[in-house]
Amino acid sequence: MKNITAFFLVLAISFSCQSEKDFTDEVNNYVQAFNSRNITDYVNFLIPAEYGNNEEYKTNLVEAYNRILEGDERKLSNVQIIHFVKKEDQTQLLFSADHGNSSTFFIGRTDSDNILKFSTLFSSNMRIDQITQKIPELDTSFYDLIEPGWENVIRFKAGERIPDLEWISISGKEIKTREISDQIIVLNFWHTTCAPCIKEIPELNQLVTKYPKVNFVAPISDIDVDYLKDKFLTKYNFNYDVVIVNGNDYNVYSFPKHIVIKDSKVVEIIDGYSEGNISKLEMAILEDI
Structure with a gap:
């Protein structure tokens, strides 16, 4: 947790320069909820797409995470901000972190009330198309940071031509x-x-x-x-x-x-x-x- 403390100080300065609101508390609470395994709070910090934009599904998601994380003692640490974008009325952020001995990242974005909500933790090999299924409004400036060379990936879409393979x-x-x-x-x-x-x-x-x-x-x-x-x-x-x-x-x-x-x-x-x-x-x- 010592690295996170230093990070939040830097993050607060960054926010004060680039945004009318300091989101340090939201980030801190998200990390704390995960590390303490307060799954109800953790799920409340998630973007609605994570629970299908259906409040009734939150209970099911809490139960699922409690099963998934049972016996898993890995903590989030060394959280760092990688990218920050103000897009129209929405703020979007990309965070990297250590999850135990593994690397992870997650995305934050503000809702209509300017409250910062977060994605779940993504593995380092997550594809940009998987992420934009949950966050379709994600700014394209995030793409290369998440998946270098994403524009060269062969995508199959109904009605569209394929390259010569x-x-x-x-x-x-x-x-x-x-x-x-x-x-x-x-x-x-x-x-x-x-x-x-x-x-x-x-x-x-x-x-x-x-x-x-x-x-x-x-x-x-x-x-x-x-x-x-x-x-x-x-x-x-x-x-x-x-x-x-x-x-x-x-x-x-x-x-x-x-x-x-x-x-x-x-x-x-x-x-x-x-x-x-x-x-x-x-x-x-x-x-x-």
Whole structure:
């Protein structure tokens, strides 16, 4: 806590120069609530998007955090302000901190009453798109600080064109999307540690057999190649092309995720596994054949 004390003095000076209000107390109370595990107070300091903009959900969120943090004695320390923006009538701040032996960061923004509210703690590898889902009004000047090179990340959005993508499958097949742009491409982002991803393999294999003119590609990142080839794929059979990619190149952070592409444009994005989602995937294929 000794580093935080020094930080608050600097922060107060910074605020006095840049804002009509000193938010030191709010920051201090947020940190204190977390470190003392006063979860009710901690949740009260959060931006409404954290509990779905529904006050009734606050109780559920408090219960969830009490379970998550049970036995976790890590404290926030060495809190520092990284960035400060006054955007129209809203103040936005980016904080870094130590969370035990790990690094974390969180964002503060004022509400309509000029009260500072905060995000939950983010891991250092959090993607900017994940954050803007909760804080869509976040100033773009924060983006490079949170995710350097974010503008070069490949984003899949319905109705938008994809860049030319090239992969080499683990079987050595060269795949270039520009050469099959007139065909349907289904990207299945997955991972070996994702149980729903594994569960859907047989069903995707059936779709591959059923629609031979559709190009099914399964990108996977952060995987040991030898394990994938010699252990996993000898147990689970894929009838479609598995490619190893750099996960940082793609704005995909939940699995499984299915991207249906036709004429180089995204026509459908389907998140997660369920029988309904498999049916939805097939319908998307049928609509574009």
